Amino acid sequence: MTQIRTYLSLILFCFSTVLLAQEKKEITIIHGGDFNKDEVKYPGASIFSKDDRQVQFEHQGIDLWCDLAVYYQKENKIQAYGNVFFQQGDSIKMNSEYVEYDGTTKIALAKEKVVLRNNSMTLNTEELEFDRNKQEAFYDNFGTVKDSANVLTSDKGRYYMEIDKYEFKSDVKITNPDYVINSARMDYYTNTKNAYMYGPSTVVGEDYKMYCERGFYNTVAETGYGVKNTRIDYSDRIIYGDSLYFNKATEFASATNNIKVIDTVNDGVLRGHYAEIYKAKDSVLVTKKALAISLFEKDSMYIHADTLMVTGKENERIVRAFRDARFFKTDLSGKCDSIHTDEKTGIAQLITKIPPNTPENKLSAFRPVLWSGETQMTGDSIHIISNVKTEKLDSLKVWDNAFIIQKDSLSGVKFKDSLKQGYNQIKGKYLYGLFEENELRIVDIVKNAELIYYLWNDDDELVGIDKRLCGLIQMVMEDNEIDNTTSFINVEGIIYPDSELPVNGRKFRGFYWRGDEIISSVDDLFSEEDKNIKLPVINGVNNPIDIDNPNLAPEELTPINPEEEEKEETPTNTANSVNKKATLPKKAPVKKAEKEESSK
Structure with a gap:
């Protein structure tokens, strides 16, 4: 019963x-x-x-x-x-x-x-x-996720099943045979293998390393994008910028706003607001307030232009500066249309294309120009040559229409008439200069050399104005000023008393003083347009939007505020949710329904 x-x-x-x-x-x-x-x-x-x-x-x-x-x-x-x-x-x-x-x-x-x-x-x-209402799964005591491409680990994680998305927190790591990613927080889509990184994050590949504090990484294509405190270590270059992008397959990287590219081999730095790096070609292009910095022993040379391009392998770098090129170092500065420097030969060329139909008296306004202190040198083409072993400035060559001008400081003080402001001048076909300890010391003007030089005695009285013609004039520089001159070969000339040399005879044909263009500091390299440049707004990564994910409906593509303070995630309150080993109920004697029926 x-x-x-x-x-x-x-x-x-x-x-x-x-x-x-x-x-x-x-x-x-x-x-x-x-x-x-x-x-x-x-x-x-x-x-x-x-x-x-x-x-x-x-x-x-x-x-x-x-x-x-x-x-x-x-x-x-x-x-x-x-x-x-x-x-x-x-x-x-x-x-x-x-x-x-x-x-x-x-x-x-x-x-x-x-x-x-x-x-x-x-x-x-x-x-x-596992919350079936939300279709979400959550863990907070370490987890490992494996898909067809990657192995992901984190201390905390939440899986959104309807959109194939993981939200990882705390010590996030992706391991792949080709790269390793570490991040403070990450959103990862298993469908597309796209990762969105928050907080300090690194992506380390075979020949690159990316750091950012907010970014995106396509783990299949190995393309990355960072928008906060970003940096890429790319072969022998380190790249910084407000935003960075790179593509492993094409070996290409680009940077926008406040960029800096460091050449770790040659102690060179490129700055600007946009850069493109082509790793396979050993090429870097920089625009928007572009600036190249090269270290010369205890001094640095700064080159600025509309566009800078650096190409070539280690010890064979070529720097090209295009459009309104300028450079500055402590004892030497200059400007021209373009600058071409070759690390292998040590030659820096200053080149300018003069507009057609330019009047003769305006030609020097367009020619390449150098300043050693306030001594102005112009010519059709200028070469600055460095010693490739010592990396010190060695020599200077000016090809065709060499012209040296230096404002005579005493005449400007003694004579109240601005028309009588004197200028020391040396003119010839070629110019050859020698540097000592990176300072211009000796200058030779060769072929059809001409000179106008103001002579003063120890009492600062004008003795006369030396005007001569010869085959070669050598001048010695001291503290970036002409100290003395010597003439050679068929010397013809006369020292005129001040009263006997008319004003129109005190300047050589082609004279053009460009003193208002002298570059005295790094800041002088930049035009007003450069200084007032308006930078594009970096919109950043619309995380957690995943535009490649076909499962996302338009209403789900809602960006979140990246600056929103991160809130600690906890599981929904469930009974006995403490993470401890589950305990089996003790088995009592069981009653078999089938056996009971057969024993009736």
């Missing part, structure tokens, strides 16, 4: 469970196996354990299998133990040793050897919360 009552109770329990499940959407028992109750330890619960097959439950699109289950029908909750398998539809599958599932909230908490899988990835962790 007792057996009959037990059997009928089990039938009534199963029947009522089905009815309640239909009405209240409760958890449904598909296969109960062995049935038992333990009101002392599990009041109000039914205990099911496997027989020849695992216990199985179903609830609104999920199926759950386990070795043993404690089912609270009234609370609509279940605790599953041993070889738990949890499946949602055809795509989401989860294995663990323990699952606690709430049929009302539709939240599952899995513990011990948790493995979550779908068609594109596998997640391993020790504790995972």
Whole structure:
């Protein structure tokens, strides 16, 4: 009689469970196996354990299998133990040793050897919360995600199943045979393999390293983009900028706003507001307030132009400055249309294309010009030659129409008439100069050399104006000023008293003083247009937008504020959610429904 009552109770329990499940959407028992109750330890619960097959439950699109289950029908909750398998539809599958599932909230908490899988990835962790309402899974005690391309690890992670997106936090790492990524926080899309990085992040490949504090990385194409405190170590160059982009396949990188490119081999620096780097060609192009800085022993040379280009391998670098090129160092400066410097030969060429139909008296206004202090030198083409071994300035050559002008300081003081301001001048076909310790010391003017020079005695009285013609004039420089001159070969000339030399005879043909253009500092290199340049606004990465992801609907493409203070994420409050080893209920003697029926 007792057996009959037990059997009928089990039938009534199963029947009522089905009815309640239909009405209240409760958890449904598909296969109960062995049935038992333990009101002392599990009041109000039914205990099911496997027989020849695992216990199985179903609830609104999920199926759950386990070795043993404690089912609270009234609370609509279940605790599953041993070889738990949890499946949602055809795509989401989860294995663990323990699952606690709430049929009302539709939240599952899995513990011990948790493995979550779908068609594109596998997640391993020790504790995972699965919210079926939001279709999100969360862990906060380290997890490993593997997809077809990468292995990702982090201390915390949240998986958004509907858009194939992971949100990783704390000590995030992606490991790939070709690169390693470390980040403080990252959004990763398993569908596209795109990663969005927040906080200090590095991407280290075979021959590159990228650092940023906000950026994007396509882990398949190996293209990256950083917009906050960005840096790329690219072969023998280090690149900085407000935003940086690079592409491994094309070996190309670009930088925008406040860029700096450091040549780690040649102690060179390029600055500007836009740069392109072509690694395979050993080429760098810089525009927008472009500036090249080269170290010459204890001094530096600064070159500015509209566009700067550096090409060539180590010790064979070529620097080209295009359009309104200028340079400055402590004792020497100059300007021209373009500058071409060759590290292998040590030659820097100053080149200018003079506009057609320029009047003769205006030609020097367009020719390349050098200043040593306030001594002005012009010519059709100027070469500055450095010693490639010592890296010191060695010599100077001016080809055709060499012209040296220096304002005579005393005549400007003595004579109140501005028309009588004197200028010392040396003119000839060629100019050859020698440097000592990077200072211009000796200058030779060769072929059809002419001189006008103001002579003063020790009492600062004008003795006369020396005007001569010869084959060669040599002048010695001291503190960037003409100290003395010597004439050679067929010397013809006369020293005129001041009163006997008319004003129009005190300047050679082609005279053009460019004193208002003298470059006395690095700041003088830049025009007003350069100084007032308006930089483009860096919009940044529209994280977590993933434009390549076909699963994202337009309404889901909503950027978040990158500056928003990061909030600590915690799992939804569930019963017994402490991350500890799940404990199996002690097995009591079971009652077999089939056996009871046969023994009636």
